Amino acid sequence: MPEGHTIHRLAARHAELFAGDKLHAASPQGRFAEGAARLSGTVLDGTEAYGKHLLHHYAAELTLHVHLGLYGKFTDGPGKPPPPVGQVRLRLASDRHWLELRGPTACELLTPPEVAALRDRLGPDPLRADADPARAYARISRSSPPLAALLLDQSVVAGTGLIFVTEALFRAGLPPTMPGRELTPAGWRELWADLVELMTLAVERGRIDTVRDAHLPAAMGRAARVDRHGGEVYVYRRPGVPCHVCGGQVSRGKLAGRNLYWCPTCQSA
Numbered sequence: 001m002p003e004g005h006t007i008h009r010l011a012a013r014h015a016e017l018f019a020g021d022k023l024h025a026a027s028p029q030g031r032f033a034e035g036a037a038r039l040s041g042t043v044l045d046g047t048e049a050y051g052k053h054l055l056h057h058y059a060a061e062l063t064l065h066v067h068l069g070l071y072g073k074f075t076d077g078p079g080k081p082p083p084p085v086g087q088v089r090l091r092l093a094s095d096r097h098w099l100e101l102r103g104p105t106a107c108e109l110l111t112p113p114e115v116a117a118l119r120d121r122l123g124p125d126p127l128r129a130d131a132d133p134a135r136a137y138a139r140i141s142r143s144s145p146p147l148a149a150l151l152l153d154q155s156v157v158a159g160t161g162l163i164f165v166t167e168a169l170f171r172a173g174l175p176p177t178m179p180g181r182e183l184t185p186a187g188w189r190e191l192w193a194d195l196v197e198l199m200t201l202a203v204e205r206g207r208i209d210t211v212r213d214a215h216l217p218a219a220m221g222r223a224a225r226v227d228r229h230g231g232e233v234y235v236y237r238r239p240g241v242p243c244h245v246c247g248g249q250v251s252r253g254k255l256a257g258r259n260l261y262w263c264p265t266c267q268s269a
Contacts, residue, residue: 007054010049010074050118061112076099123136123139140156170266176262210234
């Protein structure tokens with residue numbers, strides 16, 4: 001599932017393509033035909049991302065809400081749209097560009113109260129200027145579940161997925177299984193600031209890089225990471241290999257049915 005930086009990049013891309021344009025909307029697949037009919041002929045006022053949720057705001061207080069989930073994907077291009085291939089849930093087109101959406105978990109129109117309710121059920125997004133990290137810490141500081149589980153809970157922090165969570169915890173020297181209530185206010189301030197930094201960098205680069213300069217391949221004389229997710233990381237999907245910092249073996253375990261990665265030496269606090 002795409003993490004929050006990908007959704008913020010998509011919001012910026014879609015605004016670049018279509019903001020201020022009157023759009024033609026269609027649902028070749030048919031599953032969003034009614035919604036597409038309501039959108040067609042309206043002007044896109046702007047876009048925004050909140051965590052893993054993408055919002056297109058149209059005239060007449062229409063908002064398109066998309067959650068890509070595990071399989072959702074956007075494609076776009078210049079000029080006239082090509083003939084639809086596969087299950088195209090939504091197609092948007094202007095005189096200059098086209099965009100297609102396939103396989104999302106959610107593709108729906110929301111009213112303003114429904115948009116407000118969506119925002120209310122999400123935690124603060126480290127990539128948003130209006131984020132209130134104190135709201136997340138209020139939940140974390142009174143919670144006994146593992147810190148990693150809390151950070152993956154979108155109602156606590158929005159936009160963080162397994163890569164950002166495992167890597168930020170490593171960089172903070174915090175064990176992922178530590179109960180949330182044991183995280184100090186100072187520890188949370190440092191962790192939040194690092195999430196903001198890492199996620200902002202990911203928006204700029206289009207990939208997740210978490211390794212500090214001293215541990216990059218060139219600095220350490222090691223081979224670069226080869227992985228479909230790209231980017232240099234400390235522990236994510238590196239079980240059984242040496243930690244870049246201490247040389248100990250990176251561990252893997254399960255948390256709520258998901259793989260978890262950490263260094264027992266560096267994250268022993």
